[in-house]
Amino acid sequence: MKKLLIITNIPSPYRVDFFEYLQKTVDDFEIHILFQSGNEGSFRKWSGGEERLINVHTLRSKVIRATGKDITEKFLPSGCGAEIESIFPDVVVSMEYNAAALMAKHWCNKNHVPYISWSDGTRYAERNIRFYQKIFRKYIVRKTAAFIASSTKTRENQIYLGADPERIYISELAIDIRRYGSAGRNYRHNGTLVAVGGLIERKGIDLLLNALSLIKNENWELHLVGEGPEKANLERRAEELGIAEKVIFKGFMSGDDLTAEYENAGIFVFPTREDCFGLVTLEAMCCGLPVIASKYADSSYDLIDEGKTGFIIDPFNSKAFSDSILKLLRDEKLANDMSVAGKEKTCLFGFEKTSVGFMNAVRSVF
Numbered sequence: 001m002k003k004l005l006i007i008t009n010i011p012s013p014y015r016v017d018f019f020e021y022l023q024k025t026v027d028d029f030e031i032h033i034l035f036q037s038g039n040e041g042s043f044r045k046w047s048g049g050e051e052r053l054i055n056v057h058t059l060r061s062k063v064i065r066a067t068g069k070d071i072t073e074k075f076l077p078s079g080c081g082a083e084i085e086s087i088f089p090d091v092v093v094s095m096e097y098n099a100a101a102l103m104a105k106h107w108c109n110k111n112h113v114p115y116i117s118w119s120d121g122t123r124y125a126e127r128n129i130r131f132y133q134k135i136f137r138k139y140i141v142r143k144t145a146a147f148i149a150s151s152t153k154t155r156e157n158q159i160y161l162g163a164d165p166e167r168i169y170i171s172e173l174a175i176d177i178r179r180y181g182s183a184g185r186n187y188r189h190n191g192t193l194v195a196v197g198g199l200i201e202r203k204g205i206d207l208l209l210n211a212l213s214l215i216k217n218e219n220w221e222l223h224l225v226g227e228g229p230e231k232a233n234l235e236r237r238a239e240e241l242g243i244a245e246k247v248i249f250k251g252f253m254s255g256d257d258l259t260a261e262y263e264n265a266g267i268f269v270f271p272t273r274e275d276c277f278g279l280v281t282l283e284a285m286c287c288g289l290p291v292i293a294s295k296y297a298d299s300s301y302d303l304i305d306e307g308k309t310g311f312i313i314d315p316f317n318s319k320a321f322s323d324s325i326l327k328l329l330r331d332e333k334l335a336n337d338m339s340v341a342g343k344e345k346t347c348l349f350g351f352e353k354t355s356v357g358f359m360n361a362v363r364s365v366f
Contacts, residue, residue: 004029004362005089006118007100009036009075011050011058013254014279017176020052021351026359030055032087036075036100037061057083059100074098081107091365093118093148093358097136105140114145114365120173120276122153122298123160137161145365148358150277153298167364171357172302173277174349180259180286187288187339189332191220193325194265194289196258196280197272199228204271204294204315206230206237211271211321213241218329222269225250225261262287266335267328271315272297285309286346290338292324303349309342 108115149155268284278297291310
């Protein structure tokens with residue numbers, strides 16, 4: 001049996017769920033997972049559940065974190081080459097264009113093993129990358145056996161970087177939608193809006209507050225799920241806009257608590273300034289919520305059928321943003337129709353569907 005090695009950064013819950021699905025359903029490959037670091041090194045409060053996986057390898061990494069209005073992390077793993085050598089896979093799938101990906105590509109070139117580049121990155125998200133990052137991408141893309149894209153926007157970026165379109169396979173970023181089987185069946189149209197994500201500038205919560213201030217006299221309440229360095233600034237901004245009593249900071253939530261928060265809301269909003277995907281939109285749709293998502297969230301173009309499952313908005317356009325919210329607040333039938341259509345759309349993002357493109361890419365190199 002051939003060995004497949006998948007390299008990614010940390011055990012994020014949605015990745016672990018996907019890897020577990022692959023290991024349980026793919027019978028023609030022995031699948032190994034190599035994490036650059038464990039979750040203990042990350043600022044995220046994730047419990048990845050990687051103990052459910054087999055053939056797991058975790059490197060020691062130095063984590064370089066930049067904080068401020070946003071939080072970014074880079075991992076510098078040690079022993080990556082030696083770990084790959086000890087596994088000696090027949091094919092490697094590696095995420096993005098980081099240090100581990102560079103080492104994996106070098107090992108594959110040296111040992112004549114097919115290398116597959118897997119990415120969430122998009123043209124918009126990578127519009128400001130530095131010169132050396134462009135060099136890394138060119139090195140990885142050149143003579144790569146196949147490519148896996150997490151969205152249609154990622155595919156566009158891979159083509160821009162020089163990938164052969166015929167060798168790109170789409171495997172959308174996904175969650176285990178089976179967990180939401182009964183969620184959203186009794187959708188309740190109400191004035192509760194929910195936004196989920198870190199309280200950092202990139203997530204655009206300040207832009208959402210600006211839009212809501214234009215309809216402050218309407219019957220609504222905003223629940224903000226998440227934590228981060230921008231909380232005090234957002235509290236102050238809500239006060240300045242005269243909507244502080246309508247904005248509830250719920251803190252970090254996960255699992256059943258987060259699902260219940262979705263189910264008790266009437267509208268999901270995702271005002272991000274930039275996201276390569278944005279799985280929270282998919283989570284909300286699984287729970288039967290009509291969604292309003294930023295055009296700068298690249299998942300919007302895969303998940304949202306405009307006017308049917310939700311609205312795609314420019315969060316910088318406060319008037320248009322508030323108008324979309326107002327439509328759903330005032331039109332119960334529209335909200336209910338979007339709830340049903342959105343729930344149906346999520347069936348396209350189950351692992352049994354998204355794993356097909358992933359494994360097609362793997363099998364294509366033999």
